[in-house]
Amino acid sequence: MSEIELASLAAGKTALILDQKDNVAVALTDLVTGDTCLVAEDSGKKYEVVLVEDIPFGHKFALTNLEQDEAVLKYGEEIGRMKRALKKGGWIHSHNMYCDRGMK
Amino acid sequence: MGDTFWGFRRENGAVGVRNLIAIIPSVFCSAKVAQRIAQNIPGAVHFSHPVGCSQVGDDLEITAKTLIGIGRNPNFSGVVVVGLGCERFTPYELAQGIAPTGKLLETVIIQDEGDSIKAIETGTRYARKMQQQASLQRREEAAVSELMIGLNCGGSDTTSGLVANPALGIASDKIVAQGGSSILTELTELIGTEHILARRAVNEEVAQDILRVIRAMEERLKRQTQHSSNEKRKHLISTGNYDGGLSSVVEKSLGGMKKSGNAPFVEVFSYGDAPLKKGLLLLDGPGHDGEVTTGQAAAGAQIVCFPTGRGTPSGFPGVPVIKITGNPRTYQRMHENIDINAGTVITGEKSLQQMGEEIYQEILAVASGKLSKAEVLGHDEQFCITRMP
Numbered sequence: 001m002s003e004i005e006l007a008s009l010a011a012g013k014t015a016l017i018l019d020q021k022d023n024v025a026v027a028l029t030d031l032v033t034g035d036t037c038l039v040a041e042d043s044g045k046k047y048e049v050v051l052v053e054d055i056p057f058g059h060k061f062a063l064t065n066l067e068q069d070e071a072v073l074k075y076g077e078e079i080g081r082m083k084r085a086l087k088k089g090g091w092i093h094s095h096n097m098y099c100d101r102g103m104k
Numbered sequence: 105m106g107d108t109f110w111g112f113r114r115e116n117g118a119v120g121v122r123n124l125i126a127i128i129p130s131v132f133c134s135a136k137v138a139q140r141i142a143q144n145i146p147g148a149v150h151f152s153h154p155v156g157c158s159q160v161g162d163d164l165e166i167t168a169k170t171l172i173g174i175g176r177n178p179n180f181s182g183v184v185v186v187g188l189g190c191e192r193f194t195p196y197e198l199a200q201g202i203a204p205t206g207k208l209l210e211t212v213i214i215q216d217e218g219d220s221i222k223a224i225e226t227g228t229r230y231a232r233k234m235q236q237q238a239s240l241q242r243r244e245e246a247a248v249s250e251l252m253i254g255l256n257c258g259g260s261d262t263t264s265g266l267v268a269n270p271a272l273g274i275a276s277d278k279i280v281a282q283g284g285s286s287i288l289t290e291l292t293e294l295i296g297t298e299h300i301l302a303r304r305a306v307n308e309e310v311a312q313d314i315l316r317v318i319r320a321m322e323e324r325l326k327r328q329t330q331h332s333s334n335e336k337r338k339h340l341i342s343t344g345n346y347d348g349g350l351s352s353v354v355e356k357s358l359g360g361m362k363k364s365g366n367a368p369f370v371e372v373f374s375y376g377d378a379p380l381k382k383g384l385l386l387l388d389g390p391g392h393d394g395e396v397t398t399g400q401a402a403a404g405a406q407i408v409c410f411p412t413g414r415g416t417p418s419g420f421p422g423v424p425v426i427k428i429t430g431n432p433r434t435y436q437r438m439h440e441n442i443d444i445n446a447g448t449v450i451t452g453e454k455s456l457q458q459m460g461e462e463i464y465q466e467i468l469a470v471a472s473g474k475l476s477k478a479e480v481l482g483h484d485e486q487f488c489i490t491r492m493p
Contacts, residue, residue: 016266026262026349028450057433058262058349072351075265075362077300079355092351099296099352 173402261348265359274460
């Protein structure tokens with residue numbers, strides 16, 4: 001385990017990926033800009049993502065750079081698409097993600 | 105025999121997990137009399153509602169079937185039907201629907217009694233006698249195949265879909281694997297996942313039923329929300345859901361369907377009806393907490409399991425509601441209302457599998473007589489019959 005991994009774990013800065021296909025992770029604690037978050041896949045694989053925005057507990061952030069109209073994947077399924085491009089480590093919510101289902 | 109619980113076996117073979125008297129008004133006009141009768145007899149619960157008259161067609165039919173279903177629920181050893189005397193859904197119809205169960209049954213009509221005070225007196229005497237008779241019955245060992253649980257979540261946040269629902273899904277699968285039943289409802293909150301649910305149908309007919317009922321619910325909602333004056337009221341996802349981190353109804357739906365585990369769906373059935381098959385079932389109904397629990401109790405569910413991320417204290421008369429939160433902060437604040445802390449998965453203390461087993465064991469304990477926190481505190485606000493537009 002790397003120094004950063006150990007430091008992230010000790011500070012409880014962790015997030016969960018629900019499916020290997022996902023391009024978002026869910027914060028398991030409040031995270032702030034500049035935090036290095038340890039992201040755990042179900043398979044046990046772990047890696048770090050540096051956050052470029054504050055991510056409240058339970059909210060999602062991007063695991064890769066996302067393009068406008070790119071599908072946002074959670075549970076291995078599409079939950080919406082991006083209104084605009086977003087950098088890796090950015091916050092994804094209703095302000096920058098659209099989903100027509102259930103809105104009209 | 106696999107796992108067992110201790111329940112009350114009824115005349116018709118069904119097994120109740122409680123031994124209570126239900127006081128059921130056939131119409132809103134007799135609601136207060138029903139409530140007063142229940143207040144006189146510890147061990148009696150009332151089902152006051154605002155309908156039963158001035159309704160037509162499917163709307164009245166659903167009210168009628170639901171009230172009959174509640175009366176038939178095996179958690180009640182006896183039922184006192186309370187009518188006014190001139191309502192569209194007559195108290196006689198209600199009593200006739202319950203009678204085949206063979207349970208203790210009496211009917212009080214306010215207009216026949218003379219006034220509400222006399223009706224309360226007559227109803228109280230009936231309930232007193234029933235309660236004493238019921239007290240003679242003892243719990244017997246019954247197989248898990250006799251259990252039917254309802255699945256219902258409310259006040260969802262991101263931990264519901266992340267932890268509480270998947271853990272409940274594990275418990276649900278254990279009950280279904282032993283021949284018991286589990287009911288998923290909340291069609292409004294399954295929108296966007298119908299193709300995934302249909303893949304889990306036991307056959308093509310059930311798959312088509314799943315697609316049909318969820319699409320019909322989405323169409324109904326689109327019609328209803330078209331002319332809403334408030335932009336936020338057009339959404340199928342609440343402000344609290346957004347605050348918790350859920351960004352779309354599809355994201356919420358995927359988390360919602362997780363509480364039905366991985367078992368195959370064997371039947372889709374209508375609101376007010378009881379299912380014909382045992383196993384994982386889909387009840388065609390909307391997402392309102394009370395309407396869901398009411399439909400599940402009317403279908404015969406003896407227990408409802410209720411994940412709640414943000415936390416709600418609500419319960420149901422005579423049917424234990426087991427509260428599960430996946431949010432460790434919510435449990436810390438609301439542990440007086442919430443039975444199970446699945447937030448231990450978030451904090452890394454337990455695995456999802458261990459949590460699923462804990463929920464399953466709690467279901468068996470509650471089925472054998474352990475009171476849920478909502479029961480101890482007298483929460484009964486979830487009785488609410490769905491309406492057809």
